[in-house]
Amino acid sequence: xxxxxxxxxxxxxxxxxxxxxxxxxxxxxxxxxxxxxxxxxxxxxxxxxxxxxxxxxxxxxxxxx
Amino acid sequence: xxxxxxxxxxxxxxxxxxxxxxxxxxxxxxxxxxxxxxxxxxxxxxxxxxxxxxxxxxxxxxxxxxxxxxxxxxxxxxxxxxxxxxxxxxxxxxxxxxxxxxxxxxxxxxxxxxxxxxxxxxxxxxxxxxxxxxxxxxxxxxxxxxxxxxxxxxxxxxxxxxxxxxxxxxxxxxxxxxxxxxxxxxxxxxxxxxxxxxxxxxxxxxxxxxxxxxxxxxxxxxxxxxxxxxxxxxxxxxxxxxxxxxxxxxxxxxxxxxxxxxxxxxxxxxxxxxxxxxxxxxxxxxxxxxxxxxxxxxxxxxxxxxxxxxxxxxxxxxxxxxxxxxxxxxxxxxxxxxxxxxxxxxxxxxxxxxxxxxxxxxxxxxxxxxxxxxxxxxxxxxxxxxxxxxxxxxxxxxxxxxxxxxxxxxxxxxxxxxxxxxxxxxxxxxxxxxxxxxxxxxxxxxxxxxxxxxxxxxxxxxxxxxxxxxxxxxxxxxxxxxxxxxxxxxxxxxxxxxxxxxxxxxxxxxxxxxxxxxxxxxxxxxxxxxxxxxxxxxxxxxxxxxxxxxxxxxxxxxxxxxxxxxxxxxxxxxxxxxxxxxxxxxxxxxxxxxxxxxxxxxxxxxxxxxxxxxxxxxxxxxxxxxxxxxxxxxxxxxxxxxxxxxxxxxxxxxxxxxxxxxxxxxxxxxxxxxxxxxxxxxxxxxxxxxxxxxxxxxxxxxxxxxxxxxxxxxxxxxxxxxxxxxxxxxxxxxxxxxxxx
Numbered sequence: 193x194x195x196x197x198x199x200x201x202x203x204x205x206x207x208x209x210x211x212x213x214x215x216x217x218x219x220x221x222x223x224x225x226x227x228x229x230x231x232x233x234x235x236x237x238x239x240x241x242x243x244x245x246x247x248x249x250x251x252x253x254x255x256x257x
Numbered sequence: 258x259x260x261x262x263x264x265x266x267x268x269x270x271x272x273x274x275x276x277x278x279x280x281x282x283x284x285x286x287x288x289x290x291x292x293x294x295x296x297x298x299x300x301x302x303x304x305x306x307x308x309x310x311x312x313x314x315x316x317x318x319x320x321x322x323x324x325x326x327x328x329x330x331x332x333x334x335x336x337x338x339x340x341x342x343x344x345x346x347x348x349x350x351x352x353x354x355x356x357x358x359x360x361x362x363x364x365x366x367x368x369x370x371x372x373x374x375x376x377x378x379x380x381x382x383x384x385x386x387x388x389x390x391x392x393x394x395x396x397x398x399x400x401x402x403x404x405x406x407x408x409x410x411x412x413x414x415x416x417x418x419x420x421x422x423x424x425x426x427x428x429x430x431x432x433x434x435x436x437x438x439x440x441x442x443x444x445x446x447x448x449x450x451x452x453x454x455x456x457x458x459x460x461x462x463x464x465x466x467x468x469x470x471x472x473x474x475x476x477x478x479x480x481x482x483x484x485x486x487x488x489x490x491x492x493x494x495x496x497x498x499x500x501x502x503x504x505x506x507x508x509x510x511x512x513x514x515x516x517x518x519x520x521x522x523x524x525x526x527x528x529x530x531x532x533x534x535x536x537x538x539x540x541x542x543x544x545x546x547x548x549x550x551x552x553x554x555x556x557x558x559x560x561x562x563x564x565x566x567x568x569x570x571x572x573x574x575x576x577x578x579x580x581x582x583x584x585x586x587x588x589x590x591x592x593x594x595x596x597x598x599x600x601x602x603x604x605x606x607x608x609x610x611x612x613x614x615x616x617x618x619x620x621x622x623x624x625x626x627x628x629x630x631x632x633x634x635x636x637x638x639x640x641x642x643x644x645x646x647x648x649x650x651x652x653x654x655x656x657x658x659x660x661x662x663x664x665x666x667x668x669x670x671x672x673x674x675x676x677x678x679x680x681x682x683x684x685x686x687x688x689x690x691x692x693x694x695x696x697x698x699x700x701x702x703x704x705x706x707x708x709x710x711x712x713x714x715x716x717x718x719x720x721x722x723x724x725x726x727x728x729x730x731x732x733x734x735x736x737x738x739x740x741x742x743x744x745x746x747x748x749x750x751x752x753x754x755x756x757x758x759x760x761x762x763x764x765x766x767x768x769x770x771x772x773x774x775x776x777x778x779x780x781x782x783x784x785x786x787x788x789x790x791x792x793x794x795x796x797x798x799x800x801x802x803x804x805x806x807x808x809x810x811x812x813x814x815x816x817x818x819x820x821x822x823x824x825x826x827x828x829x830x831x832x833x834x835x836x837x838x839x840x841x842x843x844x845x846x847x848x849x850x851x852x853x854x855x856x857x858x859x860x861x862x863x864x865x866x867x868x869x870x871x872x873x874x875x876x877x878x879x880x881x882x883x884x885x886x887x888x889x890x891x892x893x894x895x896x897x898x899x900x901x902x903x904x905x906x907x908x909x910x911x912x913x914x915x916x917x918x919x920x921x922x923x924x925x926x927x928x929x930x931x932x933x934x935x936x937x938x939x940x941x942x943x944x945x946x947x948x949x950x951x952x953x954x955x956x957x958x959x960x961x962x963x964x965x966x967x968x969x970x971x972x973x974x975x976x977x978x979x980x981x982x983x984x985x986x987x988x989x990x991x992x993x994x995x996x997x998x
Contacts, residue, residue, distance in 0.1 A: 226506045237504035238335060238440040 214249040294760040301331040304438035326431025336447030336499035338439040344395035352402025353421040364414040375671040383667030397701035448500040463567035470554040487856035494654040517632040524625035530883040531618040571637035614963040657851040659828040665817030666704030673809040688798035695802030707861035717803040719770020727778035820862020837916035887967040907940035
């Protein structure tokens with residue numbers, strides 16, 4: 193994976209793009225969790241959600257790397 | 258001897274227990290009140306220093322922006338903090354993009370650049386004043402971020418891209434830190450507060466209906482409850498919007514919450530109409546109808562309460578729902594019995610009409626109450642879907658600022674920017690750009706606030722207070738500091754005090770202003786610069802900027818602000834007029850939520866006790882709510898009759914006269930509207946005697962007649978008759994005419 197990608201001639205860290213993609217995936221999974229009541233069985237809802245985001249980000253980044 | 262020993266031991270033991278218990282109580286009390294505050298203070302400070310540290314490590318140009326962002330988005334509940342963060346991020350992105358565009362279009366053309374910026378700021382401020390929720394913050398931000406980037410770039414247009422990128426990066430770091438800390442460490446969930454708000458709303462509505470049916474509520478109390486109710490409906494909606502960003506299932510329940518909110522509004526309006534009808538009859542000493550209604554009232558008010566109080570939570574409301582459903586099955590039979598009994602007492606035609614109206618309203622209220630209780634009960638269900646087979650279209654509560662106020666605030670911000678920017682350009686004071694930016698920021702922020710003067714006053718005070726402390730900290734403490742830990746230790750006491758101050762609702766503005774100014778003036782950087790002259794210049798500019806914002810508010814269109822009674826009264830008439838002429842779908846819901854929102858604005862604008870003029874506006878709003886529903890029903894019924902039917906024509910004429918009256922209030926038009934209502938009533942009564950058969954037409958005519966009766970009584974109500982606004986406006990137009998001549 194290249195360290196930086198060029199968008200309209202502006203160099204951006206490619207991890208930023210990965211982060212945006214994983215945030216989008218996270219929003220979808222978060223919605224599903226809310227819909228199926230997963231959060232009712234979780235002790236710390238916000239921490240769970242944060243961990244979910246980190247897991248997704250890590251997984252996507254490693255997958256591409 | 259031993260017995261004395263034992264008893265003294267016992268005394269000692271009980272004393273110990275007593276002390277332990279009272280200590281426990283004190284501790285619990287402290288955790289519940291002060292503890293919550295200190296958790297918030299610590300969270301804010303942790304997030305601020307975390308953001309500052311990251312900004313230092315990444316080597317940002319101005320790390321303080323990251324820190325200040327944390328102070329800005331620090332809000333007590335995590336949902337609110339997340340909501341504000343996201344809108345802040347979006348606003349910054351949009352503002353940066355626009356500033357790049359403006360600077361790119363007019364490089365080194367200060368006049369054109371100022372004009373373009375003023376236009377953009379005006380549009381953004383107008384939009385924010387129109388919305389008055391968390392989104393409005395994003396609008397303000399999009400406006401002033403453009404100023405913050407474009408104004409310093411006037412003399413160095415080539416650097417504008419770097420300014421924009423570093424601004425976005427700093428803000429993003431601040432937002433991420435604030436969001437992380439407020440959501441992950443001891444979060445206070447907005448959704449828990451939302452549950453309390455929903456329960457409170459239900460409890461208040463049910464208690465109000467129960468008390469009013471028992472006859473233990475005065476008109477003054479009723480007015481107050483209406484204002485409170487409007488505030489609760491608006492709070493429920495804003496709480497729902499904030500909880501949307503939290504982890505949990507509120508997001509999938511948005512639909513149900515909207516449904517509950519709107520059914521509560523509708524039920525309360527119908528009930529209020531019925532209540533006023535009865536009160537008017539009682540005032541006229543016409544007690545036959547109210548007495549006839551008593552058994553109905555008694556039955557309904559009994560089932561509303563469970564063990565002497567309204568259902569405490571949604572699951573318990575299931576019992577209420579079953580009771581009301583059982584009552585509504587018997588209702589047609591009961592109403593028929595009541596009608597027969599009433600006719601046996603040989604009533605006058607007026608009494609007959611009043612009775613018909615009352616029964617009609619009662620039936621409608623019964624259905625709507627059942628709907629509301631069902632909606633409330635549905636919230637307890639595990640499945641977040643609306644039950645199948647219900648094809649109700651549910652709409653959200655929509656805010657409605659009078660457009661004139663939004664326009665005026667846009668104009669005010671734009672002209673403030675233009676005047677100050679020109680003054681700055683001519684003044685040649687290097688720090689003046691700070692003053693201009695602060696003035697624009699606060700013109701924007703204050704226009705969507707219910708108390709603009711208070712906001713600006715408190716922030717000015719906080720800013721001024723921070724200057725000496727920042728001076729002391731910067732020039733007597735920070736010059737001895739080595740390393741980040743020491744920096745934290747030097748700044749911490751001041752920031753703790755500021756953050757603690759911001760947890761007190763009455764002085765929150767001072768605390769936030771203090772922290773912002775403190776971080777701004779200390780300006781911690783990797784290479785600290787200690788320059789007393791620029792410190793004094795900048796601090797003076799910031800405070801002067803705030804004073805200029807206050808001045809702009811006082812000078813440019815001072816009457817056009819949130820909660821201005823005159824504008825609300827005018828917007829109410831406008832809404833009523835829309836009802837008569839508009840053909841939009843969902844008119845009823847829109848009318849209901851807009852009028853409630855106007856009431857809420859009126860409520861927020863009240864400081865201290867209500868004066869006579871405000872109460873007049875309040876009464877006007879409530880009366881218009883009654884009339885509005887009757888007019889809508891009338892329009893609905895008209896479409897069911899054939900267009901050539903004489904009754905349909907009479908109704909058409911009546912609605913036209915009403916629309917005339919709502920558009921321009923005068924006693925002549927009022928008299929015409931009343932006459933038209935009476936004429937339509939006469940036509941309808943004639944038609945009704947002609948169509949004796951029990952066809953659908955007779956039912957429609959009967960219902961239309963009750964609607965007309967409602968309109969007629971409401972029109973004669975004192976709230977609509979002597980309207981000081983009409984006097985004001987007619988006087989105004991006279992003056993204008995003289996002036997033109």
